[in-house]
Amino acid sequence: MSWIDIPDGSPFGPENLPLGVFRYGDEEPRVGAAIGDQVIDLAPVASAQMLDGAQLFAEPTLNAFLALGRPAWRATRNWLLDLVRNENDRDAVEPHLTPQSAVSMQLPFEVADYVDFYASEQHATNLGRLFRPDSEPLLPNWKHLPVGYHGRAGTIVASGTDIVRPSGQRKPPDASVPTFGPSQRLDIEVELGYVVGTPSKLGAPVPVDSFEDHVYGVVIVNDWSARDLQAWEYVPLGPFLGKSFATSISPWVVSLDALAAAAVPLPVQDPAVLPYLSGSRLVNFDITFEVYLNGQLVSTPPYKDIYWSPAQMLAHMTVNGASVRTGDLFASGTVSGAAKDQRGSFIELSWGGREPLVVDGKEHTFLEDGDVVTIAAWATGGDGSRLGLGEVTGRIRPAVS
Amino acid sequence: MSWIDIPDGSPFGPENLPLGVFRYGDEEPRVGAAIGDQVIDLAPVASAQMLDGAQLFAEPTLNAFLALGRPAWRATRNWLLDLVRNENDRDAVEPHLTPQSAVSMQLPFEVADYVDFYASEQHATNLGRLFRPDSEPLLPNWKHLPVGYHGRAGTIVASGTDIVRPSGQRKPPDASVPTFGPSQRLDIEVELGYVVGTPSKLGAPVPVDSFEDHVYGVVIVNDWSARDLQAWEYVPLGPFLGKSFATSISPWVVSLDALAAAAVPLPVQDPAVLPYLSGSRLVNFDITFEVYLNGQLVSTPPYKDIYWSPAQMLAHMTVNGASVRTGDLFASGTVSGAAKDQRGSFIELSWGGREPLVVDGKEHTFLEDGDVVTIAAWATGGDGSRLGLGEVTGRIRPAVS
DSSP, X not given: OOSSOOOTTOSBOTTTOOEEEEEOTTSOOEEEEEETTEEEEHHHHHHHTTXXXXXXXXXXXXXXXXXXXXXXXXXXXXXXXXHHHOGGGHHHHGGGEEEGGGSEEOOSSOOOOEEEEOOOHHHHHHHHHHHXXXXXXXXXXXXXXXXXXXXXXXXXXETTOOEEOOEEEEOOTTOSSOEEEEOSSEEOOEEEEEEEOSOOOTTOXXXXXXXXXXXXXXXXXXXXXXXXXXXXXXXXXXXXXXXHTOEEEOSOBEEHHHHGGGEEEOOOOSSOOOGGGOOSSOEEEOOEEEEEETTEEEEOOBSTTOSSOHHHHHHHHHTTSOOOOTTOEEEOOOOOOSSGGGOSSHHHHTTTTTSOEEETTEEESSOOTTOEEEEEEEEEOTTSSEEEEEEEEEEEEOOOO | OOSSOOOTTOSBOTTTOOEEEEEOTTSOOEEEEEETTEXXXXXXHHHHTTOTTGGGGGSSSSHHXXXXXXXXXXXXXXXXXXXXXXXXXXXXXXXXXXXGGGSEEOOSSOOOXXXXXXXXXXXXXXXXXXXXXXSOSSOTTTTTSOOEEEEOGGGEEETTOOEEOOEEEEOOTTOSSOEEEEOSSEEOOEEEEEEEOSOOOTTOOOOGGGHHHHEEEEEEEEOOEEXXXXXXXXXXXXXXXXXXXXXXXXXXXXXXXXXXXXXXXXXXXXXXXXXXXXXXXXXXXXXXXXXXXXXEEEEOOBSTTOSSOHHHHHHHHXXXXXXXXXXXXXXXXXXXXXXXXXXXXXXXXXXXXXSOEXXXXXXXXXXXXXXXXXXXEEEEOTTSSEEEEEEEEEEEEOOOO
16 A cells, blocks of 8 residues: 555554644754654655645644645645555655654644534533533533533643643532632543634634535544533633643644545434534544553543534534634544443543542542543544544643642 | 824823724735824834834734733833924824824734633623522622633624624523524623733743733723523533624723723722732723714723722633733623613613613614624823723624525
C-alpha cells in the first residue's frame, strides 16, 4: 500500500494521513502529515511539486489550510495518497520524513469558538441520576435538540500540556456556606471534537446536509472537569470554572474523508426530530476510545451509540443565524456506553466516588496529583486496517498554593 | 480645555479620548480617537511625532495596542491629552481630523473569549421572579460568586449591524412538544463590557487587585436575547442559541483611566465574600444607560448599584487557572435598577409581556421587525462635564424564511 514502512497496528496507515503542526528542534512550527511513526514535512514537498497553496503548509497552524474548503481538502488528500503510494515519489518525500519521536506536536489550529454538546444518552442519563437522583434523569428538551453550551476557547491546550489542579468554590450539600480550595473531584470527559474549516455567514443557517462542506475533520477531546466547582456554580447559566481551566486536544486532525470508512447509521431518534434536524445523510462514526489511567486501560467508550449526529449539532448551532468560523471546534460531550467499563468520565466510572476503581492495586475515584490520563481512539478503515485518531494525554500537577 | 471645537453635551470631551477603528471611504480601517464629533486619525500623527508603537494605529483592530499593557496605555493617553490641549499641536493634528459622520466605525477589536456575567441583583431577582415564580428569586450561589458563562465570540458585531430575527425551538408551558419558528420574544440586554488588554498565564490566577493591569477599558454591550428559545434550551447547560445569534458592542473603547473620574464604592456585600474576591480597590462606576426604542427613551438603567465589581469578575474567572487573552470581553450582565423605568431588558420592562410599554402611541412588549434599539451611556467627568461611552444601535430584520 505504501513504500513507507508502517509498523503493524499503527493508527496512521496509508489511507489516514491526518494533518498536524509539528516542531523540530528550534525550527518554526509547520504542517505535517502522519504516516506510521513518521511525519512528512509537507511544505518543502508541496513546494517542490508546485502544489497550489503549498505555502500554507509553512504556517504555524492549520487555519489557512482549513479555510480552503472541501474541494481543496479532497485534492490535498488525493495528492498525499499518491505520494505515499507511488514508489516514484520516494526520492522527493524521503528526505522530508522525520520520526514522530523526534518532533514536538503543537496545537494543530487556533481555536475560534468552542462549543460542547451533551450528545450521549447514556452519559446524560448517568449524570442526571448522579446530580438529580429524585427526578427523571433525562430533561424534557434532551431528545428534541442537541443540548450544548460555549466553552472557553483560550484554554484549549495541546496534548501533553500539564494540567494544574484548579481551585475554586465548592459547597458540599451538608455545608451551609461555600469554601475555597483545590478541586477534590477532578475528572476527565472523553469526547470527539469536530473542526470547522469553511466559515458560514451571519444570519444564514447551515442546513443539516451541508455538514461536509464546513467540517474538515476530528480530534480527540479531553474536557477536564472539576465536578465540585461545577456542581456549585452551574445553576442557572451552566458550567463555567468547572470546565474553563483546560481542555486538551489530540495533535492529529483526521479528515472526514478518511473517517468515511467508519460511518455508521445514526441510532433511531424517537420522538422524531423537527425538520431542520432531519437529513438524508445523517451518520455517526464507529470509533472506540481507550482511556488509560497511569498506563492501565480503565474504559473503552464507544462513539457509535451517540444520539445526535454531528450534522445535527452544526445545523442546530447555526439555525438561529449564528455563524461559524474557521477554527471553530464543537465536541460531542462525554461519550459513555451502556457497560460500566465504557463510561467516559471518572464520576461515572466510580459512580460519584462511591465505587472506586482499582488501578495498579490502588483504589481510584477522582484524579490525584501526578496521575496521567491518556485517551486513544480508533476506527476500522476500508481495508480492515486500524484507522486511528492518535491520542491525547495530560498529567495532573498540584494546585497553585 | 482644547483647541478643538467640542459641541456642548458631547460624550467625547477632551478628557475622554476613547479609541476605536474607523474606515474612511475605501481606505483601510485604522485606529482613531474620538473628540467632540470628530475622529483623530492617529497613525499619521503618531508617526510624524515618532511615537513609540505608532505603527500599531495603522492596524485594522486595537488588539496590538491593547497587548502593550498599562504603562503604554497611560503614556498614549498622556500624549493624546497633550495633543488636544496644546495649541502648538494644532498644525500637526488638524489635517488628520475627520467628522465622525464621514467615517464608518468598525468592530474595535477582534474578540478572543466572551464571558457574560449576571451581576445586577435587581436583574437576577426580576428574572428569578419571572422564570421561577414559585421559588426564591436569587439562587443560593448568587451572593457567593459572580455567576457567569461563556458566550459566542464570533457573533459579536459592530454597532449598526442589522439583527436578523433568530429562529429556533421553543415550547410554551402549555404545549406538549416544541415547535420551530422565528423568536416571538426577542429582547435586548443592556450591559457594560470590559475589554482585556494584557494576557495572563495559564495556571496563574489574576488577583483581584490586578484588575487595572489587565483591563484596558469599557464598551456598551447589547446582548440580544431570544427569551422563548432560551427558556426551552437553558437547563442544564445554560443559554446557547437564545443568545448566540448576535451581540452588539459600541465602537469607542473608553479607557479605565478616563473612567476613573466616575468610580464609586461597591455596594455592601453581605454575606462577606471569600478572600480571593476581597480587595482594597474594589470599585464600580457611576454610569447611566439610556435605552431608546425607535427614538423614544424607555429606560435609564444605572450601573452604580451592580453587586459585583469587575475586578471580582476577573479574579473569579481566572481563580481556577484559566488564562485571559488580549481581546477577551467580559460583560456585566443586564443592568437593571430598582425603578420600573430603570430595567435593562424588555422582558423586565413589560414584565414577561404582561404589561406593555406605550411607545409612540403603540403598545410594545418584545421587539418587532423594523424596531431600532439604541443604547447610550454616560458618566460625569472630573470637570463636571459629560463623559460618554457613545452608543450602540441595531435594527431588527425579519427572520430568514
